[in-house]
Amino acid sequence: MSDDSGLWLLAAGPAGATALYWALYRYYRNTDKSHAxxxxxxxxxxxxxxxxxxxxxxxxxxxxxxxxxxxxxxxxRVMRDSS
Structure with a gap:
């Protein structure tokens, strides 16, 4: 049982990196909210x-x-804003 307890830690690294990448991509791209x-x-x-x-x-x-x-x-050449 002690051999399996460290396996989740190895899987958490790539899974966490993938989740962080996807979250940042969705936050900055806003592909679902952009105007086509x-x-x-x-x-x-x-x-x-x-x-x-x-x-x-x-x-x-x-x-x-x-x-x-x-x-x-x-x-x-430069026009100043009069307001």
């Missing part, structure tokens, strides 16, 4: 409207910058 966008959402597609017009043409690689860019004027 593809199945539950209806998207009504409409025809594309608009027009194409040529604004400017740049040929070659002479210009290294885009005219009118605001890369260096970061204070003008």
């Amino acid at each position: 966008f593809e199945r539950e959402t209806e998207v009504a597609a409409k025809p594309v409207t608009g027009s194409d017009r040529l604004v400017d043409t740049v040929t070659g690689t002479q210009e290294t910058r885009i005219r009118g860019d605001n890369v260096r004027a970061y204070r003008n």
Whole structure:
């Protein structure tokens, strides 16, 4: 009888690890509570409207910058929340 008493302890390690893995997986994945966008959402597609017009043409690689860019004027680029 004393030989069988330690056997449950050996089985408890893998069983406990499996239970912990499954509990953490269910907690972080929430697969049963997640929203299935593809199945539950209806998207009504409409025809594309608009027009194409040529604004400017740049040929070659002479210009290294885009005219009118605001890369260096970061204070003008960032919009502050007014509320």
